[in-house]
Amino acid sequence: EAGVTQFPSHSVIEKGQTVTLRCDPISGHDNLYWYRRVMGKEIKFLLHFVKESKQDESGMPNNRFLAERTGGTYSTLKVQPAELEDSGVYFCASSQVVNRGLTGELFFGEGSRLTVL
Amino acid sequence: DAKTTQPTSMDCAEGRAANLPCNHSTISGNEYVYWYRQIHSQGPQYIIHGLKNNETNEMASLIITEDRKSSTLILPHATLRDTAVYYCIVRVAGRDDKIIFGKGTRLHILP
Numbered sequence: 524e525a526g527v528t529q530f531p532s533h534s535v536i537e538k539g540q541t542v543t544l545r546c547d548p549i550s551g552h553d554n555l556y557w558y559r560r561v562m563g564k565e566i567k568f569l570l571h572f573v574k575e576s577k578q579d580e581s582g583m584p585n586n587r588f589l590a591e592r593t594g595g596t597y598s599t600l601k602v603q604p605a606e607l608e609d610s611g612v613y614f615c616a617s618s619q620v621v622n623r624g625l626t627g628e629l630f631f632g633e634g635s636r637l638t639v640l
Numbered sequence: 641d642a643k644t645t646q647p648t649s650m651d652c653a654e655g656r657a658a659n660l661p662c663n664h665s666t667i668s669g670n671e672y673v674y675w676y677r678q679i680h681s682q683g684p685q686y687i688i689h690g691l692k693n694n695e696t697n698e699m700a701s702l703i704i705t706e707d708r709k710s711s712t713l714i715l716p717h718a719t720l721r722d723t724a725v726y727y728c729i730v731r732v733a734g735r736d737d738k739i740i741f742g743k744g745t746r747l748h749i750l751p
Contacts, residue, residue, distance in 0.1 A: 527683070554736045566684065566741040579738060614683050621736050628674070629739060631683030 525549070527632035529615050535638045541603040544635045548597070548617030555598050556618075556629060557590060561611040569613075572598060573620070605639045612636050643667070644728045649746040658715040660745050662728030665709040671730045673704060674739065675713045679724040684741075687713065687726075691733065723749045 528547045536542050548555050557569040569588070570580040574595035583590070587606070592598040602609050613636075616629040645663040652658040664673060674689040688695055688702045690711075695702045701714040715722055727744040731737060 556738055558741075565743055566678075568738045568740060571736070571738050573736065578736070582738075612681065616684075618736065627736070628686040628689065629676075629684075631685065633683045634681070636681075 527615055527617050527630050529613075529632040529635045531635055532633065533636040533638070535640065536605055537640050538607055539604045541601065542605055542637060544600045544602075544613050544615075544637070546598045546600070546615030546617075546632060548615070549630055551619065552617035552630075553595065553620045554618040554627070554629075555592060556616040557598070557600055558614040558616065558631075559611050560614065560634075561608070566614065569600075602637070605637075607639050610637055610639045643730050643740075644742055646726070646728050646742065646745045648743065649748065651748045651750055652715075652718050653750050654720060655717055658718040658722065658747060658749070660713040660715075660726050660728075660747065661710065662713070663710045664728070664730050667708050667730050668732070670733050672733050673702065673708075673711050674729040674731055675700070675702065676727045676729065676739070676741075677724040678727070678744075679721070684727070689731075718747075718749045720749050720751060723747060 530545045553574050555572040560566045568582040571578045572592045575592050589601045612634040614634045616631040618627040618629045675687040676684045678684045690702045704711045725744040725746050729739050
């Protein structure tokens, strides 16, 4: 079974340009999460989808970031316009919806490394 | 904010058991203890989780104290590939909430 896949693995853009990161969750996983790790810092939560709905977007840094999950399958994270401080590794994770009091572990992709020059 | 406290780094000789401690003194009755790790620049990887009983799987064992205020992750026979940052996380059971990463413990396996 395929894991969480992310594209591109690495993107280098100039300040002011736009980048779109894509995440394909594990099939059947309704929960999809985005995280970011800036160099030297902790892994930070960005937002959480349940199917196509944004359940929690408390970690989105500002309105230059737009996440979508049309149809409740894959998700995109667009940064427009990109700034230098947006450089980092963006991780996507997915999990099954919890039921009967059980918790579900998150499965992470390998990340998309964004470098803004 | 993370609700756990872990040592910044630890060393362990290859082939020995690596014991990684975690304090979670404010854990609530409905919160599980989860462990994840991140090997170099890869995505975080789930290891194990537990509520109050000790747990074991093919990767590790999790020992939770009776008062649930601390736990220990045990890698029984550490290899060089276990060199990673290990994160201890508490998370409410029965919900799909995000997990919050702290600073973790950087484990170095020494040859």
